[in-house]
Amino acid sequence: MNLQTSNQRPPVLQPWYWTAPRMAVLMFVLALGTLLWLLHRQEIEEQRATLINDMLWVEQNLDFQLSRNQEQLQQLGQDYFGGELAGSKFDPHARSLLLNSPGMVQLLVLDDGGSLLRGAPGTASDDIGGVALRPEASQQAFRLSNSTGRPAFSPAYPVDGEYFFDLVVPHFRDGRLLGTIVASFSVRKLVAEQVPWWFAERYRLSVTDAGGAVLGSKSNLKAGRETLDYQIPFEPPGHGLLLTANAYSAATSLWRNLLSVVIIGLALAVLGSLWSLRRHIQRRLAAEQALSQEHAFRKAMEDSLFTGLRARDLEGRIIYVNPAFCRMTGFDAAELVNRLPPMPYWAPEEHEATQAAHRRSLAGQAPNEGVELRFQRKDGERFDALIYETPLIDAEGRHTGWMGSVVDITERKRAEDLARQQQEKLQFTARLVTMGEMASTLAHEINQPLSAISSYTTGCLNRLEAGDLPRDELREALGKLASQAQRAGRVIRRIYDFVRRSEPQRAPCEINAIVEDAVGLIEGDARKRGVKIRADLAGGLTPVLADRVMLEQVLLNLMRNGIDAMRTTPLAERQLFIRSDAANEGIEVSVADHGSGIAQEAVARLFEPFFSTKPEGMGMGLNICRSIVESHKGRMWVEANPEGGSVFRFVLPLA
Missing domain, CATH: 3.30.450.20 (PAS domain)
Known part of the structure; x- marks a missing residue:
């Protein structure tokens, strides 16, 4: 066919x-x-x-x-x-x-x-x-x-x-x-x-x-x-x-009446048959005209489509290709029709993957979201294609083959890669900006264990020079010194993990551990501003498949926004609540503040790029947070806090 x-x-x-x-x-x-x-x-x-x-x-x-x-x-x-x-x-x-x-x-x-x-x-x-x-x-x-x-x-x-x-x-x-x-x-x-x-x-x-x-x-x-x-x-x-x-x-006369009736009947029969023939011919002409118009319309659509169309029979033989598919592969229709696999546009290095996808398609197991394959043009140039396969049903309702729509996604993938790289750079820059804004607090956090280490070291040296330092006191002093060194090391490790440039790595993560690390990074800044952080973390939560650093960046941004929102809040009411709990869709995390809240007209634009409710804000933080959550197949939204302020929530699917 x-x-x-x-x-x-x-x-x-x-x-x-x-x-x-x-x-x-x-x-x-x-x-x-x-x-x-x-x-x-x-x-x-x-x-x-x-x-x-x-x-x-x-x-x-x-x-x-x-x-x-x-x-x-x-x-x-x-x-x-x-x-x-x-x-x-x-x-x-x-x-x-x-x-x-x-x-x-x-x-x-x-x-x-x-x-x-x-x-x-x-x-x-x-x-x-x-x-x-x-x-x-x-x-x-x-x-x-x-x-x-x-x-x-x-x-x-x-x-x-x-x-x-x-x-x-x-x-x-x-x-x-x-x-x-x-x-x-x-x-x-x-x-x-x-x-x-x-x-x-x-x-x-x-x-x-x-x-x-x-x-x-x-x-x-x-x-x-x-x-x-x-x-x-x-x-x-x-x-x-x-x-x-x-x-x-x-x-x-009876015979005359019968003759008249017969003549009239024959005349009506002739007129009826002629009228029926005329109607039949008119319907046929109308059908032919409609068919001609449909033919011209389909031909115009085929010639103007940018999506390639390819039809195959039940054996995998190509029975139809449209001009867009020919332009996409560089082969003429005569070179492709009636061809059996392997096809001339299959890339040799992708032969096994393409053959496997071909077998799944003929078996009716092609995914609804399509399959990505790498093809080659007639001149050898490679291109990425997204293929959707559907059953080909004839006019009698019989399954005669498969119809595939082929979309060249080479430029789209290149643009996605570029956008991903830019997003990673933007996220890295945002982390650096966050660290820069928290530099004084982090320096204070590091200075405290270093000062303690210096004090313990000086005391030990003085007692050693005096010669009256018992071993038990020396052991206790060295233990405290080691504890302060570990404290400083943890702060430095968190800073290093947060700001280092690396490829996104998704792995099963404990959401509560990510929350605790984020709280540890911002806790010093919160104390400096008189904000108490309250964490209500549900136990026994199922791990989520996520990039730990990205989620930590989301939590840090939300907590910093909550702390900034409580600048004018009385000190006794400056409390930031972080909660985690199981939800129908996965695991839900919320960050609630007691700030001044968000105006209703600003809620719709809150996650837009370069929109900020803070005079000194760049308007990129919440946009990045939402992009990170959605890249993890989750969703993020904001609600008004019944006790005053705002509540930011996001839900992540389970691993």
């Missing part, structure tokens, strides 16, 4: 590629719409033709029925006025005519003056020739038929909310009017009884006047959206009446 990146960009789909399928779909939709429109128009025309045919049939049927009724009334008049239906023969004949004549609700026989002779059903006393008892429409038809000698239909007229029209048939003999037969028709019943059921299942048939008012109608359909309508004159009876048919729903 080779992870080297390529500069090839994915192809970009041009926008005009979509023109042809879009035009094809547009033409298909237009053709489909045109076809469906034509089919719809054809179906509407067929329905309209059917409606007209059905309407003409109904009109002819009504015309035939009314014409037949007219003939029957003429025959009835001839029979009645000819004497054939005299007496009781008229009523059965009239009832039969009413029953067999759709819409006919009343039958009247009038004489030549318009008076009622017979009537069915029942009789009436209305004078049809009168002025107010019959509707004006009926009177007009009566006068018209008598004047012309021909049957006449009256205009429609309402009675109790229902519309009627009359058929007036006059009868003449030898030019003389014998009488008139009047038949009344209900528009509602005529339509209801004469219009067949199949017509009512398809349409709503209405009889309307010239003003559009509905006089009667019939339909078995629920009211809905009107799709088709057709009107023809209703003659007879005429007088502006119209037959109107409304189609609320058009029955369509």
